Structures are given as structure tokens and as C-alpha cells.
Amino acid sequence: MAQRLPAVDAVTIGVGLTGSLAAFEMVQSGQKVVGLERGAPRDTVPDFQSPAIHDELRFSIRKAMMQDNVKVAVTFRNNFNETALPIRRWASFLPGQGLGGSFVHWNGQSFRAQVADFVLRSHVIQRYGQKFLDACGPELTIQDWGVTYDELEPYYDRFEYLCGVSGKAGNIKGQIQAGGNPFEAPRSREYPNPPLKETYFGAIFRKGAESLGYHPYPQPSSNLSRPYTNPLGIKLEQCVFCGFCERYACEHYAKASPQTIILPVLVKNPNYELRTSCEVLRINLDSTGKKATGVTYVDGAGREFEQPAEIVFITAFPLNNVRTLLLSGIGKPYDPRSGEGVVGRNYSYQTTGGPTVFMDESININPFMSSGAPGTMIDDFSGDNFDHSNMNPPFIGGQYVGSIMTGGRPIEFHPTPPGTPPWGLEWKRAVARHYNHAILIQQHGTSMSSRLNYLDLDPTYKDAWGQPLLRMTFDFPENDIRMSQYIADKVVEIGRAMGGKIVVRGGTKRPYTTTVYQSTHNCGGAVMGDDPKTSAVNRYMQCWDVPNVFSLGGSSFPQNITYNYTITIGALTYWALDAIKNKYLKSPGPLVQA
Amino acid sequence: MTFHRLLLAGAALLLAPLGVITLVQARSAGHQPDAKHGAVIVAQGTAAGAPPCAQCHAFNGVSDASGAFPRLAGQSAYYLAGQLRDFASGVRASAIMSPIAKALSPDDIADVTAYFAGVNAPFLPLKAADPALIKRGEELAKIGSAERRIQNCDNCHGPDGSGEPPVIPYLAGQYAHYIAFTLQMWRQGFRKNSPDAMGVIANKLDDQEIATVAAYYQQVQSTIEMVESQGKD
Numbered sequence: 001m002a003q004r005l006p007a008v009d010a011v012t013i014g015v016g017l018t019g020s021l022a023a024f025e026m027v028q029s030g031q032k033v034v035g036l037e038r039g040a041p042r043d044t045v046p047d048f049q050s051p052a053i054h055d056e057l058r059f060s061i062r063k064a065m066m067q068d069n070v071k072v073a074v075t076f077r078n079n080f081n082e083t084a085l086p087i088r089r090w091a092s093f094l095p096g097q098g099l100g101g102s103f104v105h106w107n108g109q110s111f112r113a114q115v116a117d118f119v120l121r122s123h124v125i126q127r128y129g130q131k132f133l134d135a136c137g138p139e140l141t142i143q144d145w146g147v148t149y150d151e152l153e154p155y156y157d158r159f160e161y162l163c164g165v166s167g168k169a170g171n172i173k174g175q176i177q178a179g180g181n182p183f184e185a186p187r188s189r190e191y192p193n194p195p196l197k198e199t200y201f202g203a204i205f206r207k208g209a210e211s212l213g214y215h216p217y218p219q220p221s222s223n224l225s226r227p228y229t230n231p232l233g234i235k236l237e238q239c240v241f242c243g244f245c246e247r248y249a250c251e252h253y254a255k256a257s258p259q260t261i262i263l264p265v266l267v268k269n270p271n272y273e274l275r276t277s278c279e280v281l282r283i284n285l286d287s288t289g290k291k292a293t294g295v296t297y298v299d300g301a302g303r304e305f306e307q308p309a310e311i312v313f314i315t316a317f318p319l320n321n322v323r324t325l326l327l328s329g330i331g332k333p334y335d336p337r338s339g340e341g342v343v344g345r346n347y348s349y350q351t352t353g354g355p356t357v358f359m360d361e362s363i364n365i366n367p368f369m370s371s372g373a374p375g376t377m378i379d380d381f382s383g384d385n386f387d388h389s390n391m392n393p394p395f396i397g398g399q400y401v402g403s404i405m406t407g408g409r410p411i412e413f414h415p416t417p418p419g420t421p422p423w424g425l426e427w428k429r430a431v432a433r434h435y436n437h438a439i440l441i442q443q444h445g446t447s448m449s450s451r452l453n454y455l456d457l458d459p460t461y462k463d464a465w466g467q468p469l470l471r472m473t474f475d476f477p478e479n480d481i482r483m484s485q486y487i488a489d490k491v492v493e494i495g496r497a498m499g500g501k502i503v504v505r506g507g508t509k510r511p512y513t514t515t516v517y518q519s520t521h522n523c524g525g526a527v528m529g530d531d532p533k534t535s536a537v538n539r540y541m542q543c544w545d546v547p548n549v550f551s552l553g554g555s556s557f558p559q560n561i562t563y564n565y566t567i568t569i570g571a572l573t574y575w576a577l578d579a580i581k582n583k584y585l586k587s588p589g590p591l592v593q594a
Numbered sequence: 595m596t597f598h599r600l601l602l603a604g605a606a607l608l609l610a611p612l613g614v615i616t617l618v619q620a621r622s623a624g625h626q627p628d629a630k631h632g633a634v635i636v637a638q639g640t641a642a643g644a645p646p647c648a649q650c651h652a653f654n655g656v657s658d659a660s661g662a663f664p665r666l667a668g669q670s671a672y673y674l675a676g677q678l679r680d681f682a683s684g685v686r687a688s689a690i691m692s693p694i695a696k697a698l699s700p701d702d703i704a705d706v707t708a709y710f711a712g713v714n715a716p717f718l719p720l721k722a723a724d725p726a727l728i729k730r731g732e733e734l735a736k737i738g739s740a741e742r743r744i745q746n747c748d749n750c751h752g753p754d755g756s757g758e759p760p761v762i763p764y765l766a767g768q769y770a771h772y773i774a775f776t777l778q779m780w781r782q783g784f785r786k787n788s789p790d791a792m793g794v795i796a797n798k799l800d801d802q803e804i805a806t807v808a809a810y811y812q813q814v815q816s817t818i819e820m821v822e823s824q825g826k827d
Contacts, residue, residue, distance in 0.1 A: 045738035050749040227794050235743070238790040240750060251749045264743075
């Protein structure tokens, strides 16, 4: 029997990016908030300090910072005729666990989405016509977000200044800025910090890209280029290019994370209470099924509690947001056969993978000197920055292209050209020959939602608490493959222009596999929109069916954008919290009438 | 040999043949650092007026037990050369070192730093500091301080302060007096190199914390001596 605790104003399920941001905004408004985090507490000191944090075997190979999939896994299949099996080793994507969530082990790659991204369906139809869209794939279920870039711009700005993003503006209020990304959506002002120093591999990429007429720019980064005090008064430091960023936590207060930009202030607020090692089992609803009464969770000692709350924020990893809705019976689950239902609908992913460029032995890359977002990039092929009308076969979407090498760590990084034996003396020789003379180029881009791809509860496999696992049914739509393969050809040309002796072509292929790392930008499944028939949450990420539940984060993306999604998630969270503070708290209820 | 030292040694062996450790230093084209010529400068000074380094730093780079002058033996040549250039330019202010550094040519700097980098010298017997002070310093050096938001020193200076050459100097066995003095130089703005890393960190430390880390690192020498003697066989 669960012990019933004193009621609070709000509870967050998860204390990562969205959980700490939402809680901070709420306590500022005098609301009493409890943060429930399933993982352990952790902080820069002592948990993230060297040499222990630079343990590649522990963190990169054994995934020490990731969701404990002995307790809670995700099952996977490529299509709904197959039987899904649990993923027992994370590889393709890496959901974080522990205080701060995935916003601790992220790389700090800090992009905004583009204007067209938020109105994708309308934009594509307006520019290319319905017929063209149909030819890209009748299964595509892309849609508009219900919020526009212009509406989000102030919140992007606010979140970038919270993180201390280091970059160079390319477009301030419509004025193109030299040195920045000329394709970026207009921003109201410059980044809070200048870009990181360009790496040698970045400089080589810049030269190659420029020689082909493209527009290189420094990757915006939440690994800071200089000491910075954020608007909450928290001091961050300068990135030292230690080469252990993705899959690791920053030892140096130099990467934006809940621990470095929000939590030091939040945990001191008397209205906030953090509880770690607390696994939320479900959101409880009243007898009408239209109002949440709080959550039920199990603490680290196995005791069950009921925490009553006026507002429930689902602030977990996107996949877990969707699972929480399904386990709680909030919203109608999606059925791919009828196309009806919204929870689990429009799960999408990210297209990644680019070429490896093998250089001459006289070029020393020193890849180990790197940050998490050290890239030199081009946006010439991002989103809809290039004309798709003559593409044959037709496709929509695009990818950014850039040289982003986040380290040269010894276990994972040994590029060898095709034809090299996979082990033995010849392999060792090839690694020694190429380790310091190979450049990786990243293609990273859109993935369109499809009526065939979705999330639901697995009928067979259960977690450590006896609840069904989330089941993922996914394969890349043919549209995404066409897009990625088109751009792969262009990127090979860049690799050659960089002076590559051997350029190994990249590009995404089918079927999608979960055994190779691709991206942790899983998104959708509880998407936002204007129509309750095609979205689980409204434009403020408020559940249509249960208005005192907000599902914040990447689960609200109707399809995936070109870019790494963290900054957009931060902006969306601020956007939703402003509406909650200014409208909902005064008059609780639906912020948008269905 | 400690585990970390083993790792470092392994990494160095692995990377050296790959041409990884090739950092360009400002010296005249084609000049190969000549440690023998460096030794001559250390012993005799230069015709241009630089006094012998040995006057303060001793011929083997261990300086003396006063701790007024840093230990240079085995320090990275890249790091030492950078400091000499900063003394010459005034980025690192020192009434003693600035004129000396100005009197050294780029080739002299390359030679003299190559010499000191190659010296394997013993540690002088020193009076032991208060064990409680050392313990507190060790905590700061290896763990840091959560409440004061200070990261540990070993993040950059390597396990047990053994250095991350070529860029970052060792602290292990360095004189406490010198460590404390140079941290104060950053705090007071006389040392302006590394303003965004060491400048920031030095300003986070109070006098007591500086005293503890300085006392701690001075006595971290037995491990290094042991490793170096083992490395010979």
C-alpha cells in the first residue's frame, strides 16, 4: 500500500534539462515543486573528476551514465510484422540516467531549428506542392508544430544565454553577419560567447568546403570558449579540449548541464525538493480520467509512495515521456493499422553518418585535443536550404555537414581504410598509420515521421517493477535514405577537396539497426500540434485529454529537424512555462480549446 | 610504478611513433634543440648577458630548498620555453626572470629547455609539513571542493600532479613556496598567461587553500622517484 505524502503544487518526472528548467520557473512563481529522479545524485565535484571520469571502458563501452536497461529496457523491431526484442546493450541511442539526465553526457552541440521546420507540412506543400510530397512517400505523416520560430525566438535567446552558448551569429534580425552561418534563422542578438577556437581538422574542412563554394561556420557550442556568468549568477569556465565530452560529464564546469547552469540555484530554493533514486510508476488520474491527482513512485529502498500534485510535468527522456503517458492511460494510444490514436504516433529519429577522409601522413590531426562541439560546418544542405524540386527520386529534408571530431579516444577511435583486415598485425599497422591522419565528417539531419513508425507498450516484456516495456517500431522512411544518399555524394566531393587520399562514402541505409551508434535524438511519440486528432499535446505541450499534465521535451517534435535538438527543447520548455506561469496558474485548464 | 603512471607511459609509447608529439616551438628554422649547448648556458650563461641558470636553479634544475625558485628538472621543454617567452614579453611579470629571458635568443631557449627537460634529478630532503595540512591539500588536489565549486587540480595537471606534457607542467615535487607564490601572482594579476584557466582557478582559492595544495604537492615525490628508478631497468 503506497504511503500518501503531503500534496505539492507540481512534480517533475525526471530531473534533467526539462525537469530542472520547469522546476526553476515554477519555484520562481512561488510554487512548491518536487523533482523525482530515477537515478543517483551527482555533481561536478566529486563525481565528474579526473582521472576517474576519463574512463573510456566504463563510460563509452559499458555506458555507465545510461539508463539501467537491466531494470528498464526498450524493445525494438523494424516493422509491425516482426516480434520486438529488448535492447540489452545500448548502442544506437543512449538515454541518460542520473541527476541531470542526458543533459550531462551530451556534447554541447547547440543549434536552433529553422523557420521552415516549425511549419514543415505547410512549407513543403507551398514550395513544392502536395503531389511532390506524396511522391516522397505516401506513408509520411509530417505536420506543423502549432508554434512558429518567431514565437520561440525570445525563448531560444533566453536558453542560449542560460547555457552560455559559444558561437558566431550569421543572421541578426535579418542582417547576414560575416563569419557566421548565413542560412541560420534570424536571431535577436549575438551569441553570449565567441566561438571556440577552430581545430586543425576544422580548418582543413573549411578550406575544402570553401573551394567548392559552400559556407563554413563555427559550430555553436555549449562547451564554453571563455569564463562566463549566466543570468542565474552561476559561473562557468572555459573548455580545455580534454577530448572526453560525449558520453562523459565535464570535470571543469565548462559544459552547460543542469549541474552547471540551473541546479546550484534551484536546490537552494526552499520551494524545491529533489528526490533521487525514485522511479515513477504512473501518473494517477481521478475518477473522471481528465485530471491527474499526482504520481506513484518507488524509492531506492523499494517503498511505494503517492505524491499528490496539482500539476504533473513529464520531463523524462523522450521515449520515457511516451511510456509514462501509455502506462498512465493518458491519451489514446496510436494504432498503425487504423492510423487512429495519438500517443506513440510520429516517433522519429535522426539521419547520421558521414565519410571518413584519410589524409597524407604529413597532416597531423591530433584528434584527441577536442571538445564536444568543435566542428566547422556547412548548412548548404540543411533542411530546405537547397531546392528539392528537381530531385529524382524526390525527397524532402536535409543534413548539416561538418567535421566534428569529439576526441581520439583509444578504444573507439581507430579508422582504417576499406580492405584492412579487422584484426591482427595488418590491422595494427593500419591503425598506427591512420590514427592521426584521418578526419571524420558528419552528415546529420532530418528524419521524417511515418505512419509505420511508432511507440507502444510491449505485449511480452516487462521491467523490474512488472510494468510493460516501451516497444519501438521503426525503420527509416525511403525519403530519408534518398536524402542522405544524395548528400553523401556531395560530401565525398568535399572530402576530396580537403586533400583526402581515400574518401570512404557515408550515408544512411536501410534497415535501421540498433546495434551501431547513430544519435540520441529520439523524438516524437507525444507530438505537439493544433489538432487533437493528430497530436497528443497542444502548442504548450499540455496534454489534450488531461490538462494538468504537461509532457515536455523532444517527444513533442512532430518529425525531426536537421539539428541536435537540445537547444530547441530548452526553448520549447521556456515557451510552455511562460504560458503556464502567465495563464495556467491564474486559471487552470486547457490553454488551447480543442 | 603506479597504475596511472603505467597508463601514461603506455600512452606515450603508443603515440610517439605516430608523430603525435610534434609541437612547433618558436625557434629559428631548422634549429634542432641542443641539450649539450643548453647545459653550457646553464653552467656559464651567455655572451649576450644571460647569467648561468645554475646560479638559482642549480645545474641539475632542482634549485634549492628555500623554494624561492621552482624545480625545473624534467619539466616539459614546451612549457618552459613558453614561460621564458612570457617572461620576455612581460605577460608573466618577474623582475628577476624578465631581463634574463630577454637576453636569451630563441635558439638558446630551445637548447636550455631541452636540457632541463632531460634532467633526471633527485628530490632534496625537506622538512615535512603538518600532515593535516597535507591531507586537506590532497583532497583539493584529487577531489576538489563541491561547496566552493573548485575542480580538482589533477584534472589538468595529471594523476598525482605528474603533469600533462607538453602543455601542462607537473606539480609533484614542486616546492610549496613556489606553488603558493605563483598562485598569488595569478590572483594579483602579475602572471597573465592562462588567464581563462589558471587565472580563474587561482582566484577561486583562498590563502588557506593555496597553502594546503602547495604543501601537498611538494611531498608527492616518492612515487615519481620510484617510477623513475624502475623505468631504468
